Amino acid sequence: MRRYTFLRGDNNMLEDSPFTIESFYKFLGERKLMATKCCKCETLFLPPRPMCTKCLSTNFNWVKLEGKGELISYTVIHFSTEQFQSKTPYIIGIVKLNAGLNLPGIIRDMNPKQIRVGMNLLVDFDTSIPLQWPQWPRYFFKLDTLSS
Amino acid sequence: MTQKNLVSIISSGLSKFGRLEGKCSREIFVEAAKEAFEKCPNLDPVKDIEALFIGHMGESFEHQGHTGPILADWAGLLPRPAIRIESACASSGVALRMGIMAILSGMYNIVMVGGVEKMTHRTTMDVTEFLTMASDFPFEQWNGITFPGLYALMATAHMHKYGTTEEQMARVAVKNHHNGALNPKAHIQKEITLEKVMSSRVIAWPLKLYDCSLISDGASCLILTNPNIAKTFTDIPVHIIGTGQASDTIGLYERDELTTLKAGRLAGREAYKMAQVTPKDLDIIEVHDCFTIAEIIAYEDLGLCKPGKGGNLIDQNVTNLNGEIPVNTSGGLKAKGHPVGATGTAQAYEIYLQLIGQAEKRQVSGAEIGLSYNVGGSGASATVHIFKRG
Numbered sequence: 053m054r055r056y057t058f059l060r061g062d063n064n065m066l067e068d069s070p071f072t073i074e075s076f077y078k079f080l081g082e083r084k085l086m087a088t089k090c091c092k093c094e095t096l097f098l099p100p101r102p103m104c105t106k107c108l109s110t111n112f113n114w115v116k117l118e119g120k121g122e123l124i125s126y127t128v129i130h131f132s133t134e135q136f137q138s139k140t141p142y143i144i145g146i147v148k149l150n151a152g153l154n155l156p157g158i159i160r161d162m163n164p165k166q167i168r169v170g171m172n173l174l175v176d177f178d179t180s181i182p183l184q185w186p187q188w189p190r191y192f193f194k195l196d197t198l199s200s
Numbered sequence: 201m202t203q204k205n206l207v208s209i210i211s212s213g214l215s216k217f218g219r220l221e222g223k224c225s226r227e228i229f230v231e232a233a234k235e236a237f238e239k240c241p242n243l244d245p246v247k248d249i250e251a252l253f254i255g256h257m258g259e260s261f262e263h264q265g266h267t268g269p270i271l272a273d274w275a276g277l278l279p280r281p282a283i284r285i286e287s288a289c290a291s292s293g294v295a296l297r298m299g300i301m302a303i304l305s306g307m308y309n310i311v312m313v314g315g316v317e318k319m320t321h322r323t324t325m326d327v328t329e330f331l332t333m334a335s336d337f338p339f340e341q342w343n344g345i346t347f348p349g350l351y352a353l354m355a356t357a358h359m360h361k362y363g364t365t366e367e368q369m370a371r372v373a374v375k376n377h378h379n380g381a382l383n384p385k386a387h388i389q390k391e392i393t394l395e396k397v398m399s400s401r402v403i404a405w406p407l408k409l410y411d412c413s414l415i416s417d418g419a420s421c422l423i424l425t426n427p428n429i430a431k432t433f434t435d436i437p438v439h440i441i442g443t444g445q446a447s448d449t450i451g452l453y454e455r456d457e458l459t460t461l462k463a464g465r466l467a468g469r470e471a472y473k474m475a476q477v478t479p480k481d482l483d484i485i486e487v488h489d490c491f492t493i494a495e496i497i498a499y500e501d502l503g504l505c506k507p508g509k510g511g512n513l514i515d516q517n518v519t520n521l522n523g524e525i526p527v528n529t530s531g532g533l534k535a536k537g538h539p540v541g542a543t544g545t546a547q548a549y550e551i552y553l554q555l556i557g558q559a560e561k562r563q564v565s566g567a568e569i570g571l572s573y574n575v576g577g578s579g580a581s582a583t584v585h586i587f588k589r590g
């Protein structure tokens with residue numbers, strides 16, 4: 053993992069972006085999976101938080117994650133809320149990213165019969181912005197064909 | 201620390217659970233309150249009850265918040281202070297704990313604790329939506345994860361790590377429906393077969409329709425007193441000797457382990473320590489079987505067996521009504537029903553009935569010590585209470 057440096061002057065978000073969930077989602081719109089790292093105790097956070105819950109420091113750096121990880125659990129949702137019912141059945145997984153952080157989300161383009169705990173998945177981005185609140189881009193998981 | 205009676209239960213009430221058409225929550229609560237009042241003729245509720253602590257989860261169901269004073273009014277308890285507590289499905293378990301603390305503080309001698317929820321007038325899709333609000337919004341709800349989905353994620357992880365099977369989960373449903381068939385207030389009083397559970401439609405794989413608890417209307421309440429005055433009101437008080445509560449991350453995904461609820465383990469540990477009892481001392485238990493996997497995990501988190509061995513207890517009938525340690529004699533959330541805000545004190549109601557020997561067809565003979573375990577959401581809140589016959 054490397055420290056992500058942002059160049060001032062281009063259209064990218066700046067490294068002084070506030071350490072908020074909204075910033076996390078704005079970065080997603082730039083196809084970046086960003087976590088934060090506490091400057092004092094080096095704990096990683098995803099989502100970002102305004103205060104480190106290990107040492108109470110409020111100093112962080114943004115860290116760009118590779119987006120690769122291993123599936124630790126999954127389910128196939130057949131009955132959902134109004135917003136998601138039209139997508140059923142859809143697969144939800146929790147992925148342990150190589151950086152050690154967990155992330156939940158939809159797994160796309162996967163036959164439920166082929167899915168198994170331990171498989172390698174990759175974060176991808178859907179940068180279209182929904183019309184309803186909150187207007188956040190989405191991430192999803194797909195098979196990491198190179199690592200599988 | 202020596203064992204101490206924290207508070208005493210002198211009476212309790214439970215409405216019928218189920219689809220209570222045409223009744224709203226305040227009316228349902230009166231049904232529970234009336235039973236508690238009638239069972240305790242030495243109590244003058246208007247004069248004696250000093251405060252009310254109410255569990256109620258969702259404004260969305262009836263477009264009604266500020267439930268505390270409404271229920272105080274309809275139970276005839278105005279102008280007593282009334283506090284509504286929201287901790288998702290653990291709302292009234294936490295209300296019970298608040299009532300205990302209120303008495304222990306010395307401020308009150310007699311309080312009412314309880315809970316209510318009205319759900320069945322809504323569509324299943326609406327209920328799914330409203331309940332989902334007790335999970336993490338920015339990552340879980342945002343990605344379409346429902347409550348059955350969260351417990352399904354725990355189930356898949358448990359199956360993978362320990363070899364727990366869908367059939368073992370289904371057996372929890374069969375057991376609880378057997379018990380529910382003996383409970384005249386249960387939402388569904390009908391036995392079901394293993395085949396029926398296994399062949400029911402998938403809601404969130406591996407959980408099927410019959411792995412899920414019921415959407416119900418209902419209310420429950422208890423009247424608590426300072427232990428020193430309990431005998432003024434009843435010959436057979438039940439004492440609460442331990443209480444525990446803990447919190448965890450709102451997101452299931454944020455936890456190190458998906459196969460256990462840490463808040464539940466910690467709440468249990470606190471309650472056991474306070475009560476000076478171990479799992480071996482328990483005669484009956486009510487656990488939060490919002491989904492069948494939750495009961496299996498509860499066995500492990502409460503120390504009835506080692507982590508991963510919960511499925512064995514159900515296979516060996518240990519938790520059956522006539523087993524070594526009966527669990528969910530009421531039918532549990534699975535068959536008695538799960539009007540979310542009412543569940544915590546409804547569990548305590550069942551333990552109370554069992555300990556005073558009034559659980560009728562489902563009575564566990566000679567029960568002296570019981571435990572109730574109430575979980576909020578996917579385990580961000582958990583409370584455990586331990587009860588002893590006085």
Ligand SMILES: [Zn+2]
Pocket residue numbers: 090091092093094095104105106107108109
């Ligand atoms: Zn830190």
